[in-house]
Amino acid sequence: MKFLTTNFVKCPIKGCQSSLDAFPLKYEECQLAQEEQEYNPEFLCHMLERLDWNAILKVAHDLGNDSLPPTKPEDLDPIMEDDQAILKDLHTLLLETQVVDGKMVCKNCQHIYYIKNSIPNFLLPPHLC
Amino acid sequence: MSVPSLTISKGLDPKSQEEDFVHNVYNEIAPHFSQTRYKPWPIVEKFLKSREDYSVGIDVGCGNGKYLGINDKLFMIGTDRSDGLISCAQELSKNSYNVGVADGLNLPHPNDSLDFAISIAVIHHFATEERRIEAISHVLSKLKIGGEFLIYCWALEQENSRRGYKEGDEQDILIPWVLAKKQEKKPKQPKRKRRGENTNNNEQVELEESTPEVAEVEVVAKEQLEEEAKQSQTKYRYYHLYKKGELIENALKTNHCTIVEDGYEKDNWWVIVKKI
Numbered sequence: 001m002k003f004l005t006t007n008f009v010k011c012p013i014k015g016c017q018s019s020l021d022a023f024p025l026k027y028e029e030c031q032l033a034q035e036e037q038e039y040n041p042e043f044l045c046h047m048l049e050r051l052d053w054n055a056i057l058k059v060a061h062d063l064g065n066d067s068l069p070p071t072k073p074e075d076l077d078p079i080m081e082d083d084q085a086i087l088k089d090l091h092t093l094l095l096e097t098q099v100v101d102g103k104m105v106c107k108n109c110q111h112i113y114y115i116k117n118s119i120p121n122f123l124l125p126p127h128l129c
Numbered sequence: 130m131s132v133p134s135l136t137i138s139k140g141l142d143p144k145s146q147e148e149d150f151v152h153n154v155y156n157e158i159a160p161h162f163s164q165t166r167y168k169p170w171p172i173v174e175k176f177l178k179s180r181e182d183y184s185v186g187i188d189v190g191c192g193n194g195k196y197l198g199i200n201d202k203l204f205m206i207g208t209d210r211s212d213g214l215i216s217c218a219q220e221l222s223k224n225s226y227n228v229g230v231a232d233g234l235n236l237p238h239p240n241d242s243l244d245f246a247i248s249i250a251v252i253h254h255f256a257t258e259e260r261r262i263e264a265i266s267h268v269l270s271k272l273k274i275g276g277e278f279l280i281y282c283w284a285l286e287q288e289n290s291r292r293g294y295k296e297g298d299e300q301d302i303l304i305p306w307v308l309a310k311k312q313e314k315k316p317k318q319p320k321r322k323r324r325g326e327n328t329n330n331n332e333q334v335e336l337e338e339s340t341p342e343v344a345e346v347e348v349v350a351k352e353q354l355e356e357e358a359k360q361s362q363t364k365y366r367y368y369h370l371y372k373k374g375e376l377i378e379n380a381l382k383t384n385h386c387t388i389v390e391d392g393y394e395k396d397n398w399w400v401i402v403k404k405i
Contacts, residue, residue: 008242
């Protein structure tokens with residue numbers, strides 16, 4: 001599961017839909033791996049525009065990374081050298097960092113979802129669906 | 130003739146029906162099923178290629194993920210109820226697709242957040258009309274206003290196909306999938322081979338490229354079904370075959386969409402709806 005995906009998933013339980021605590025999930029006991037992906041600065045710039053940066057910061061913190069800028073980098077230009085360095089870093093973080101194993105905990109209902117072999121599993125036990 | 134389809138008993142508990150005749154079966158047939166699913170259907174490909182660049186969408190019931198790599202300017206997340214099929218998607222894409230295991234009625238995405246969705250040959254597996262409508266409604270709840278959703282469901286009207294279902298036939302049926310048991314193959318015994326006739330295992334046009342061993346399974350007489358099912362591992366999947374107009378009707382009953390376009394392709398009804 002790529003880091004980027006964490007910005008688009010949350011607890012599927014109906015009662016957690018409107019809770020502000022339910023997003024992002026809290027990532028615990030995670031094993032990470034770096035897997036090379038094609039570098040596409042245009043794609044990154046556009047994705048960046050729509051990312052919830054606070055959620056990115058929270059998940060990065062869960063995964064032991066507190067080095068991100070507190071505000072979202074904006075108006076990055078893939079041609080500018082300084083911006084290129086930022087984009088490369090974001091590429092490494094968002095697209096090449098895989099959560100291979102770990103837990104995702106809903107901060108609203110405390111339900112735990114597991115990631116195994118890089119695949120997150122959001123199935124609910126019968127009494128919750 | 131091929132292994133016949135069966136009608137399903139009425140009044141089964143919808144959730145256990147889906148577990149027995151959809152979830153468990155897909156996990157059992159996943160690797161084999163996945164081999165027969167790699168050709169994108171033209172309407173789906175067109176839909177994905179016409180999305181705005183860099184939009185974000187979901188494929189609900191993505192199976193082996195064959196639609197997740199169609200347009201590399203999109204960010205797509207595919208989910209499926211079958212962990213077996215999701216493992217296939219992960220292997221096929223060398224872990225580059227974004228996939229997860231999830232139930233179509235409990236999707237793990239924030240509401241009102243996505244640009245588009247597709248659900249190809251999935252909604253027809255839900256056991257009741259109420260649940261099929263709920264499934265459409267639930268996907269719509271994840272889209273932004275104006276977001277489009279392409280749905281495909283198997284059609285009742287397919288007289289030109291091998292199965293020949295037609296108007297007036299039973300709509301709730303069990304479709305056989307025959308898994309060849311490799312260890313029981315007897316290559317020296319020249320049984321009636323049915324290569325090229327694409328006998329038994331599935332409904333889609335992709336079957337033409339299916340594995341040859343599948344086509345070597347013996348034809349099963351109806352009265353011997355149970356016994357033969359054990360030997361050749363026939364698995365039955367539940368389908369609700371959609372009749373003309375029914376898919377649009379289901380979509381409109383959600384009260385959350387308008388119809389953008391609809392049609393019939395390769396024994397399936399399809400519709401593109403827009404969230405309102």
